[in-house]
Amino acid sequence: xxxxxxxxxxxxxxxxxxxxxxxxxxxxxxxxxxxxxxxxxxxxxxxxxxxxxxxxxxxxxxxxxxxxxxxxxxxxxxxxxxxxxxxxxxxxxxxxxxxxxxxxxxxxxxxxxxxxxxxxxxxxxxxxxxxxxxxxxxxxxxxxxxxxxxxxxxxxxxxxxxxxxxxxxxxxxxxxxxxxxxxxxxxxxxxxxxxxxxxxxxxxxxxxxxxxxxxxxxxxxxxxxxxxxxxxxxxxxxxxxxxxxxxxxxxxxxxxxxxxxxxxxxxxxxxxxxxxxxxxxxxxxxxxxxxxxxxxxxxxxxxxxxxxxxxxxxxxxxxxxxxxxxxxxxxxxxxxxxxxxxxxxxxxxxxxxxxxxxxxxxxxxxxxxxxxxxxxxxxxxxxxxxxxxxx
DNA sequence: GGTGCCGGGGA
DNA sequence: TCCCCGGCACC
Numbered sequence: 001x002x003x004x005x006x007x008x009x010x011x012x013x014x015x016x017x018x019x020x021x022x023x024x025x026x027x028x029x030x031x032x033x034x035x036x037x038x039x040x041x042x043x044x045x046x047x048x049x050x051x052x053x054x055x056x057x058x059x060x061x062x063x064x065x066x067x068x069x070x071x072x073x074x075x076x077x078x079x080x081x082x083x084x085x086x087x088x089x090x091x092x093x094x095x096x097x098x099x100x101x102x103x104x105x106x107x108x109x110x111x112x113x114x115x116x117x118x119x120x121x122x123x124x125x126x127x128x129x130x131x132x133x134x135x136x137x138x139x140x141x142x143x144x145x146x147x148x149x150x151x152x153x154x155x156x157x158x159x160x161x162x163x164x165x166x167x168x169x170x171x172x173x174x175x176x177x178x179x180x181x182x183x184x185x186x187x188x189x190x191x192x193x194x195x196x197x198x199x200x201x202x203x204x205x206x207x208x209x210x211x212x213x214x215x216x217x218x219x220x221x222x223x224x225x226x227x228x229x230x231x232x233x234x235x236x237x238x239x240x241x242x243x244x245x246x247x248x249x250x251x252x253x254x255x256x257x258x259x260x261x262x263x264x265x266x267x268x269x270x271x272x273x274x275x276x277x278x279x280x281x282x283x284x285x286x287x288x289x290x291x292x293x294x295x296x297x298x299x300x301x302x303x304x305x306x307x308x309x310x311x312x313x314x315x316x317x318x319x320x321x322x323x324x325x326x327x328x329x330x331x332x333x334x335x336x337x338x339x340x341x342x343x344x345x346x347x348x349x350x351x352x353x354x355x356x357x358x359x360x361x362x363x364x365x366x367x368x369x370x371x372x373x374x375x376x377x378x379x380x381x382x383x384x385x386x387x388x389x390x391x
Numbered sequence: 392g393g394t395g396c397c398g399g400g401g402a
Numbered sequence: 403t404c405c406c407c408g409g410c411a412c413c
């Protein structure tokens with residue numbers, strides 16, 4: 001890994017020079033894994049045939065021809081990490097990615113790859129989100145699999161030697177089971193094209209041109225007799241910004257099976273709405289904004305992607321406790337189901353300095369009057385934005 | 392003028 | 403960190 005030079009995103013013309021010294025990766029992989037798969041040994045000649053012209057990733061991909069599916073998966077992941085390390089800015093941080101990887105598969109080598117599977121260095125948010133999205137919802141994949149014929153951009157692979165080698169790599173087996181190696185995905189499709197498309201769409205991103213080359217390395221061929229695909233970790237919530245909100249250990253560990261219930265964010269799972277209600281009243285006390293999303297009906301037009309640190313705030317705040325006034329308890333009972341949405345519209349001091357228009361909602365001052373100021377919510381008492389009766 | 396609340400500051 | 407308040411925008 002260390003031999004890989006930091007570089008920009010590999011373009012089709014860029015991948016080839018990455019070989020040479022970078023070939024150590026492939027060699028290392030071959031050495032570290034002593035297992036040899038008898039079935040694939042015959043493909044050694046094929047591998048060596050295209051190795052000289054292959055990209056580093058092709059090398060890693062070729063390594064899977066020598067090994068058991070388990071190690072193949074590991075190497076594929078590591079190869080993906082290497083690739084993305086090449087193509088990623090150091091601005092994007094690895095911890096979440098490290099957790100995204102299967103905990104049992106990688107131990108020591110994980111960090112050397114920087115743990116980066118992000119799509120591009122252009123945007124840290126995108127990269128972060130991308131990693132979170134990685135266990136993408138797979139509902140559309142299967143149908144996509146069936147509907148896909150030939151990938152329209154298949155020719156792109158052919159212009160490189162890796163593309164041709166890839167064709168050889170998968171030519172031998174007609175079983176057509178391909179497993180997505182994207183950390184936490186494990187999607188199995190019986191169509192290589194479908195798998196490629198799955199990776200493109202769900203992991204690499206549709207519009208990213210580099211995905212045309214990289215997609216090959218995020219899936220592996222599995223025999224139909226092999227173990228079924230590992231359960232797809234809950235992908236649904238990951239599209240939510242909250243997916244990254246938990247600590248690095250909790251945010252990216254594979255969740256339960258995708259289901260409708262999985263749509264709740266980690267926060268909503270961990271914190272009951274009443275707790276939310278409580279600490280919502282103290283959101284103004286948090287120096288960092290929690291999140292600003294454009295909720296329907298809200299005049300707020302500011303979209304701000306919170307930093308991961310800021311996203312920790314709610315849970316931190318949730319741990320705080322104070323006595324709940326009667327009015328607050330009433331509010332909890334009456335508006336708890338909907339408050340979880342209004343929470344995210346809490347004003348952001350840093351980025352959204354506009355002053356909200358005066359809503360029609362009654363505030364504590366009007367509800368209780370000045371003479372009952374002690375029944376105001378804390379925010380109103382402190383002349384902050386009312387949290388009890390948000391607009 | 393009343394109200395809501397941002398921003399700043401004191402304890 | 404909690405709490406208060408000046409000041410401003412909105413109605």
